[in-house]
Amino acid sequence: MAEFLENSQVGSQFVFGSLQCFAFAVLPVVIFFSSFMAVCFHLGIVQLLIDKPSKIAAKVIKTTGPETLNAIANIFFSMTEAPLITRPYLAMSTNSELHAMIVNGFASIAGSVLAAFISFGVPPNHLLIACIISAPAALAVSKIIYPETKISPLANSEISLKMKSPYNSALEAAMVGAMEAVPICAGITANLIAFLSIYNFLNRILVWLGKRASLQFDLTFEVSSLQKL
Numbered sequence: 001m002a003e004f005l006e007n008s009q010v011g012s013q014f015v016f017g018s019l020q021c022f023a024f025a026v027l028p029v030v031i032f033f034s035s036f037m038a039v040c041f042h043l044g045i046v047q048l049l050i051d052k053p054s055k056i057a058a059k060v061i062k063t064t065g066p067e068t069l070n071a072i073a074n075i076f077f078s079m080t081e082a083p084l085i086t087r088p089y090l091a092m093s094t095n096s097e098l099h100a101m102i103v104n105g106f107a108s109i110a111g112s113v114l115a116a117f118i119s120f121g122v123p124p125n126h127l128l129i130a131c132i133i134s135a136p137a138a139l140a141v142s143k144i145i146y147p148e149t150k151i152s153p154l155a156n157s158e159i160s161l162k163m164k165s166p167y168n169s170a171l172e173a174a175m176v177g178a179m180e181a182v183p184i185c186a187g188i189t190a191n192l193i194a195f196l197s198i199y200n201f202l203n204r205i206l207v208w209l210g211k212r213a214s215l216q217f218d219l220t221f222e223v224s225s226l227q228k229l
Helices: 008-016 021-025 027-042 045-061 065-073 087-092 095-106 111-119 124-145 170-212 221-228
Strands: none
Touching: 008 170, 027 045, 027 111, 027 170, 045 065, 045 124, 065 087, 065 095, 065 124, 095 124, 111 124, 111 170, 170 221
8 A cells, every 4th residue: 555655756756846846837837828818818819819810710611600719719718718708609509519619629728728838848839830720620520520400590690709808907817817727737736646646556567567477677658668669
């Protein structure tokens, strides 16, 4: 049991390290970007970036306004926040449109998580291009899986993004945006600790089995992957 619980130290060491470098270097980026996006939303910058491209994409791809608006919004927001933008139209949306909105959410990442990946060392230009391309790609895949079989009441209507900011000031937007990033940071930290600890535990099982089979090397997931290559 003691050796089993020691597996958590692998994940904890990665997250916190000797100087807690991950907790204090990567996670603050998530908080900052979430706060920054909230301020941009309060100032109307995000609405401006979403409104025009969604109208152009709807005419080019031949999709309806709500699902296209949702796809563009997912470039900046998470899959839990983007549907709030098209909430007034959800009741009138067809099953195919609702399916497209779900696929849009799973095909992209939130802006705050995007900042975290950049902190990991992933090239930002690659991530940004992937997020932009994922919008039309998600619509295309969703229509292949669940094609439109009904006449949507929103097919010929032009959706205009007119959302009033829920914040009273830019300062309040920055504070609320920072607080909304706390659960994201907690989720990232908890998942890293859990999955890295489980990964190390499984590696220990493979090493133990390898020794019982009289192998001359430690059998791990890394070694088995190299053997397959």
